[in-house]
Amino acid sequence: MAETTANSDAASSEPAQKRGFVQSLEIDIRLLGMIAAFIVICVVFNLLTGGRFLTPRNIFNLTIQTVSVAIMATGMVFIIVTRHIDLSVGALLATCSAIMAMMQTAWIPQFFGLEIGHPMIPWITIIIGIAIGTLLGSFQGWLVGYLAIPAFIVTLGGLLVWRNVGWYITNGQTIGPLDETFRAFGGISGTLGAQWSWIVGALLAAGALYALMAARRAKLAHQFPVKPMWAEALVALFAVGGILGFIAILNSYQVPERVLQRQFAARGEEVPEGFTAAYGLPISVLLLIAIAVIMTVVAKKTRLGRYIFATGGNPDAAELSGINTRMLTVKVFAIMGALVAISAVVASARLANHSNDIGTLDELRVIAAAVIGGTALAGGVGTIYGAILGALIMQSLQSGMAMVGVDAPFQNMVVGAVLVLAVLIDTIYRKRTGDR
Amino acid sequence: MAVAETLESPKPVDRSGTPLVDLRDISIAFGGIKAVNQVSVDLYPGEVVGLLGHNGAGKSTLIKCLSGAYHKDAGEIYINGEQATINNPRDARRYNIETIYQTLALADNLDAASNLFLGRELTNLAGLVDDAAMEAETRKIMGRLNPNFKKFSAPVSALSGGQRQSVAIARAVYFNAKILIMDEPTAALGPQETQMVADLIDELKRQGLGIFLIDHDVHQVKNLCDRAAVMKNGELVGVVDVDAVSVDDILAMIIAGKRPEHLS
Numbered sequence: 125m126a127e128t129t130a131n132s133d134a135a136s137s138e139p140a141q142k143r144g145f146v147q148s149l150e151i152d153i154r155l156l157g158m159i160a161a162f163i164v165i166c167v168v169f170n171l172l173t174g175g176r177f178l179t180p181r182n183i184f185n186l187t188i189q190t191v192s193v194a195i196m197a198t199g200m201v202f203i204i205v206t207r208h209i210d211l212s213v214g215a216l217l218a219t220c221s222a223i224m225a226m227m228q229t230a231w232i233p234q235f236f237g238l239e240i241g242h243p244m245i246p247w248i249t250i251i252i253g254i255a256i257g258t259l260l261g262s263f264q265g266w267l268v269g270y271l272a273i274p275a276f277i278v279t280l281g282g283l284l285v286w287r288n289v290g291w292y293i294t295n296g297q298t299i300g301p302l303d304e305t306f307r308a309f310g311g312i313s314g315t316l317g318a319q320w321s322w323i324v325g326a327l328l329a330a331g332a333l334y335a336l337m338a339a340r341r342a343k344l345a346h347q348f349p350v351k352p353m354w355a356e357a358l359v360a361l362f363a364v365g366g367i368l369g370f371i372a373i374l375n376s377y378q379v380p381e382r383v384l385q386r387q388f389a390a391r392g393e394e395v396p397e398g399f400t401a402a403y404g405l406p407i408s409v410l411l412l413i414a415i416a417v418i419m420t421v422v423a424k425k426t427r428l429g430r431y432i433f434a435t436g437g438n439p440d441a442a443e444l445s446g447i448n449t450r451m452l453t454v455k456v457f458a459i460m461g462a463l464v465a466i467s468a469v470v471a472s473a474r475l476a477n478h479s480n481d482i483g484t485l486d487e488l489r490v491i492a493a494a495v496i497g498g499t500a501l502a503g504g505v506g507t508i509y510g511a512i513l514g515a516l517i518m519q520s521l522q523s524g525m526a527m528v529g530v531d532a533p534f535q536n537m538v539v540g541a542v543l544v545l546a547v548l549i550d551t552i553y554r555k556r557t558g559d560r
Numbered sequence: 561m562a563v564a565e566t567l568e569s570p571k572p573v574d575r576s577g578t579p580l581v582d583l584r585d586i587s588i589a590f591g592g593i594k595a596v597n598q599v600s601v602d603l604y605p606g607e608v609v610g611l612l613g614h615n616g617a618g619k620s621t622l623i624k625c626l627s628g629a630y631h632k633d634a635g636e637i638y639i640n641g642e643q644a645t646i647n648n649p650r651d652a653r654r655y656n657i658e659t660i661y662q663t664l665a666l667a668d669n670l671d672a673a674s675n676l677f678l679g680r681e682l683t684n685l686a687g688l689v690d691d692a693a694m695e696a697e698t699r700k701i702m703g704r705l706n707p708n709f710k711k712f713s714a715p716v717s718a719l720s721g722g723q724r725q726s727v728a729i730a731r732a733v734y735f736n737a738k739i740l741i742m743d744e745p746t747a748a749l750g751p752q753e754t755q756m757v758a759d760l761i762d763e764l765k766r767q768g769l770g771i772f773l774i775d776h777d778v779h780q781v782k783n784l785c786d787r788a789a790v791m792k793n794g795e796l797v798g799v800v801d802v803d804a805v806s807v808d809d810i811l812a813m814i815i816a817g818k819r820p821e822h823l824s
Binding site (some may be wrong): 342343345346348426427429430433434435436437438440441442443444445446447448456470482504505543 | 649
């Protein structure tokens with residue numbers, strides 16, 4: 125007893141000078157592992173496809189295909205961290221999508237008398253859609269938190285219910301075309317263009333630098349040890365380089381000539397000689413970035429986030445500390461519902477219409493993304509950036525295999541195997557490092 | 561145990577005023593079994609009352625009615641002479657009741673500061689959790705309670721039993737508890753850390769806190785407590801002044817469920 129105390133104290137009070145390269149950077153090793161896995165996947169597929177995988181066009185497509193699942197995965201982190209599960213997200217997405225499709229094409233024009241194409245329609249649709257998603261999420265959270273029905277059962281029921289509520293609302297029909305402004309949230313039909321992309325990129329880079337500086341200043345103010353300046357600079361360099369590099373890649377994806385011709389023809393003009401335009405940052409990706417930042421702040425810097433992780437770590441301790449864990453469950457599921465509704469906007473806008481099978485199997489992709497991203501099903505552990513990276517890894521695998529020409533059944537087999545393998549590696553890693 | 565030698569005997573407890581806590585006729589049953597049956601115990605400021613009994617005697621159950629973890633079936637709780645309604649741990653906190661549980665009530669995945677401030681986080685002007693300020697406060701109080709404590713950024717799962725216990729005690733001390741419930745606070749500790757807890761209890765007594773101490777160790781209760789309340793099979797055997805009885809007397813109460821003859 126006394127020995128172990130002495131040992132552990134000695135280990136922790138060891139002077140900070142003898143730290144390794146990675147420790148000095150103070151970066152999550154799990155994050156480094158995921159980034160490495162992602163890079164390996166990209167490089168391998170790039171070789172297999174003869175350089176077609178890492179083109180600006182494919183990277184652009186990859187990001188917009190990832191957004192919907194990634195947005196939901198950030199919410200799933202909170203759900204799994206609090207030791208719950210949500211199997212209903214794909215089905216709930218279909219219900220939200222169906223409601224929003226019907227609102228903009230039928231209900232608002234019929235009952236509010238706004239003509240199709242009225243500029244208010246997409247915004248009313250989105251606000252009501254998110255409100256409904258939040259409400260349905262809270263309802264499931266209430267069933268779990270207050271009525272103590274296991275989340276697995278509530279959301280398994282929800283999977284059947286919401287899938288078919290969506291079907292009932294639309295009579296199983298495909299609803300479209302969706303409003304043009306609404307479709308701008310889908311990806312390729314709503315991008316910022318080169319100039320605005322650079323502006324946003326610069327703002328993001330400045331924000332990242334400020335966050336790093338503020339963290340260092342807070343530590344210095346209380347005379348806590350800080351990492352060496354070179355490590356700080358290296359992290360900053362990677363952050364800024366990553367952000368601006370990403371923008372540069374998206375900006376180098378040129379709008380094809382015939383698309384430009386169509387755009388100009390619609391205005392009755394000719395395409396000027398030598399005119400080119402870049403797509404730049406899609407609005408949907410900007411939306412994902414905003415959600416990622418907000419969710420990270422919630423997780424790390426708010427009481428709500430602290431209670432979510434405390435409850436996941438030890439529900440009894442959380443309850444005894446005066447945290448209302450039942451209400452917390454409702455809040456976590458409400459956040460999930462809101463994010464599902466936002467994903468519904470992105471997913472249906474990307475397809476330009478609502479189809480009956482939208483979001484099918486998304487629950488599994490979302491859970492897999494969160495788990496590959498290091499969220500522990502035992503609760504208490506998980507990160508937002510991990511879940512987004514997990515979604516990106518899954519999507520890269522899937523599109524990469526499609527590009528290489530792997531048959532569809534094999535694609536899903538590989539993705540399934542990768543999920544199991546990722547958890548195995550994580551389990552071994554945790555055992556080695558003595559983490560829980 | 562080194563407790564006996566160092567503990568100076570403090571001045572006797574003044575029991576003339578209103579009791580800090582007055583538990584009256586508390587009963588609670590689980591599926592027909594009366595875990596606690598009409599038990600009454602009181603606690604005065606600056607007093608340590610030990611709760612003794614076999615496993616399953618009902619001492620932890622009784623005290624959980626005060627800490628809000630259980631809901632009593634019958635009986636009343638008076639805090640400073642006023643009837644108190646305690647339905648959950650949040651209510652208990654409002655009455656400045658802090659509990660240090662036998663199964664350490666810490667979130668293993670969070671660090672010491674997050675645990676110390678759990679449920680009462682310090683926030684900055686923007687309403688965001690101020691980790692740096694909380695860590696600074698934690699360093700201050702741990703410097704007082706357990707100067708050897710260094711692992712401020714590690715999750716508490718990486719700490720030893722004593723280190724974890726000092727986090728739990730620091731939580732109670734930091735938030736100015738008036739009534740402290742300690743459920744076997746030294747069960748997982750080595751001799752040195754037990755001494756640390758004993759000194760701390762003495763210090764808290766001097767500051768006028770009332771402490772309920774649940775313990776199995778009769779010697780410890782005799783050393784640390786002013787009175788001992790012994791329970792058996794959910795019923796109160798008796799409350800005795802520890803200076804008026806011997807260790808054997810207390811043991812007889814625990815085992816036979818009878819008050820010592822010279823007192824009855």
